[in-house]
Amino acid sequence: MFKLFKRFKPVDWCLVALLVGVVVAQVYFDVTLPGYTSQIVREMTAAGATWRSILNIGGTMLLLALGSMVCTVIAGYIAAFLASKFSGKLRGDVFKKVQSFSFEETSRFSTASLITRSTNDVQQVQTAVMMILRMAISAPITAVWAIMKINASSGELTLATAAAVVILVVFIVGMFVVVLPKFKLIQKLTDKLNGVTRENLTGLRVVKAYNADGYEERKFEKTNTEISKTNLFVNRVMGLMQPVMMLVMNGISLAIYWLGATLINQGSLDYATMMAFSMLTMQVLMSFMMLTMLFVMVPRAAVSAKRINEILESDITVKDPDEGIPFVTEGEVEFKNVRFKYPGADDYVLDGISFKVERGKVAAVIGSTGSGKSTLVNLVPRFYDATEGEVLVDGVNVKDVKQEALHEKIGYVPQNSVLFSGSVRSNIAYGNADLSQDGLEKSAELAMADGFINDMDGGYDAPIAQGGKNISGGQKQRLSIARAAAFNPEIFIFDDSFSALDYKTDRAVRANLKEQTAHTTGLIVAQRIGTIMDADMIVVLEHGKMVGKGTHKELLQDCDVYREIALSQLSGEELGL
């Protein structure tokens, strides 16, 4: 948590100092006010008291109250300003850092976790910073100052106050000790309840098909009972909080009166001072309540802070060179004895990969799930870096050029089509702001997307929802392909990008690519034999090793793995065997 405070700049610290000043002023007003109550009491009983003198004291009190409010408002504004600015900066830093992550870091954290960290966790921290700024400064000052005032005239009453504080703090802490683990349990049970419900929902057809409604409901009921019981317990314990706090507050007032009466009789105190005491005592109690809350809340935010720090402090594995070297050739991709493993892993995901694709040629990568196909093509745009060996693009090692320059050359179509909220146009022209209408339409035609785009309401300006939720999987894939085509790259990378297309469209898109982008080099990952049969070169992977390299015909002859894959999809007679 405190590591994050290092991000405060000198200007911010100045503001914090100002905040402390304002808070001290506010506390001064607050602790002085009760003294005037005593004055009024004294004035009332003094000989020759007039309504004018009482009114005068009242006026002073009003000024004090106003002063306190003004200070609180200013302090509140400074705190809100600092907390929001701080969290805004933090959010920005986290966002920037994550953007610079390679796939390695992203998969280490998982995308879902990165999202919660940069949204929810940042909010938690902001709330905590706000609380610290508001309460951690004013509460101790108030408590100390008020206690000093009380102590100055009566040690006995100070003791009474201390007793009340101890009771209150012990009570609140005790309560949280009992309840906090239950809170965690409730969170877990809520997850479980969600899980059971989600299970029922996602398996609705299966549940119905097996007539298992009752089974599912019983399962739900079990968790439901558990969560209700735990909730009930927590609510009943927490229900004590308010009444007991009321009792302590009322009790301390009463104690002061009672004790005060004895002290007054002894002559060591007068009524007016006692009045002021009972008010100061309230302030002390309130301060300690706030401090206790702070101690309960801050550790929770500290967990969030730690999770944010993990992002900010993690090293980036894929870095740009200081100075990029120029490319030598055009449209060439070469793997030289490439090996790759995830950091900390024992086994290589890719091992001994060597092949070269020349300009305008198409290389395909095939293999079963988990054989490392996607990882292989991800090395080209440096989503990962090869552990050993070299990946060359246009004759130079990809590690020796700036990523931006490298990416300029690549038209990448991911496995899961990524679309952004915006329009059809903004998606196709992504990273390519000055794309002409003509270029836009051409790319769409190439990807066989023009048909459905024209059918959409608004055509090229039709809205696309976040993640492309408003169009089908095949349409998303075609838009992704159009986007890559519009980029006019030297090298295409298709990471299993034809899987959601039906066979006819798949064929047509590939025919268009061949015809219209003849000079563009292609790197295709596919599962379907049909998609890659006509590639200039096919690389066959199994368990990360290259077990075959050649054309379809060659591989059918002399690569067992390839033949097995082919036969699982097509009959021998169809393969011409």
Place this chain on the structure above:
Amino acid sequence: MSDNVNDSRDRAVQSPRRGGPMGGGPMGMGRMSGGKAKNFKKSMGKLIKYLQPHLLYIVISLIFMAGATVCSIIAPSYIGKLTDEIFVSMLGRAIDLTAVASFGITLMVFYATSLILNYLQAFIMAGVNQKVSRRLRSDISRKINVVPLKYFDGHSYGDTLSRVTNDVDTIGQTLNQSISSLFSSIIMLIGVLIAMFVTSWQLSITAMLTVPLSLILIMVMMGFSQKFFRSQQQALGEINGHIEENFSGQSVIKAFNGEEEAQEKFGVINKKLVNSSKNSQFLSGLMMPIMSLVSNIGYIAVCVVGGILFVNGSITAGVIASFFVYIRLFQNPMMQIAQAAGNLQGTAAASERVFEFLDEKEKEDESEKFKKIETVQGKVEFKNVNFSYDGVRTIINDFSATVQPGQKVAIVGPTGAGKTTMINLLMRFYEINGGDILIDGVSIKEMKREDVRALFGMVLQDTWLFDGTIRDNVVYAKKGVTQAEIEEACRAANIDRFIATLPNGYGMELSDEVSISSGQRQLLTIARAMVQNSPMLILDEATSNVDTRTESLIQDAMDKITKGRTSFVIAHRLSTVKNADLILVMKEGDIIEAGSHEQLLSSKGFYSELYNSQFSLESV
């Protein structure tokens, strides 16, 4: 797998409430509730019906609360008497300590009684609250299984999920607070008012002067802060959306050099968020100082006016002391009423969403249907079947076909052609609009849904397993399955060897952390269908998402299970299609061709085109 670990950790840290971590801040006005109900009265009315069975408890708890409130109203008058006793010291006389003690003890009794009553009230209400929440959750869960599947065409699962947890939580949290605090605040307000006027009408009027001031301030502040709160929520939603989009689209952003653009857009939204969050934090933090100023003003006014009245001799010092307490008691309920009103709005909005779902039309009641098929042959006839999902576009048009017992039907067509429609109709997930489907001559409309479904075993491509042991997953809802039967089914499904390698064998718990490949999942669901041993089958063949060896295991298992059973297969494999007795070719939802492989090829229709483009060897 580490992803999943991360995930569950993330969930654990997240707050379960929709209000989020910024719900007004610690010194703010409590939690802002999510949205406003369209029809406040109607939603609350329905909620009250849920409360009715607990009416007795509610009444008892309200009586306790009233008692507690009366205690806290009477107590200040004793403070007054106590003060009067002590005040004599200012006039130079000694204090009567026995009188002080007797008032002190009386006050202790009041405070203690108030504590006990208050707590009993909270205790009872917490019970009522949990019972209501629990029943709401149960009802929603039950409802999920009785709404027609169609409902989920238009509603996401997330939406229903959030009704079960978030909305019921909101109701549970706010209902308790708002009912209790509304009730107690009103009693308190009236009680304090009476007590004040009984004690001193002049001071009462003085104290009342602050009422309009605080009312106006509360209104203004609430209005402002809600406005900023909303704009903050909006910016928050926007930025979360942007972050989500960017983090999940990382590969494309990198490949297309889109980092800068994303950064810029982020900056714009972030700035907006910083601004609105600053304002909303500030404003919600203002409530406290402003209210305490108002209460201070009231306090000072009482001091001054009370002092003057005292000097005139019309009141005692004790009256002033009681008024100090009254002012505090008087300010609180007004804040609380304002808050409770806001909370109730939230309760209503949440109940509206819950009841919207609970009031969804249920599937037609079938208790009158008694037809059953005792010994199943497995003949299925489609007679002029008509079907439409939305009632507008007919997608299955006058379809007729007969499937003889033991035959295999292959359903083929491009992705998105609606191949699952046939399954939906056969299993009565959806009801046909016209025509009839007969099984062994009995219309499925004349049977209970459960009885129709009991005739079919089903294996879907998106394999569905749940958290539980392997055994639980294989047996599922069927009763009286022996271990031998389970093992037999798993052997037939070619999954027995895999299970033998697991740490606990059949007792192995499946969860997020256990990795089971999609092929193995598929085999497990086949084993489940095997155990079920239904006379007919519906199968969804795996596409290419499994490795070749597992695929041949799956194929083998599927061949075994279909033997001798009438089966409907959504087919991706050529061998399955070719060997089928009947092929239904689907395109854009409709069955456009039906017949055997040879028949369809010779008719040179869509099937032959599909077949040729899919499987031909000629280069593109």
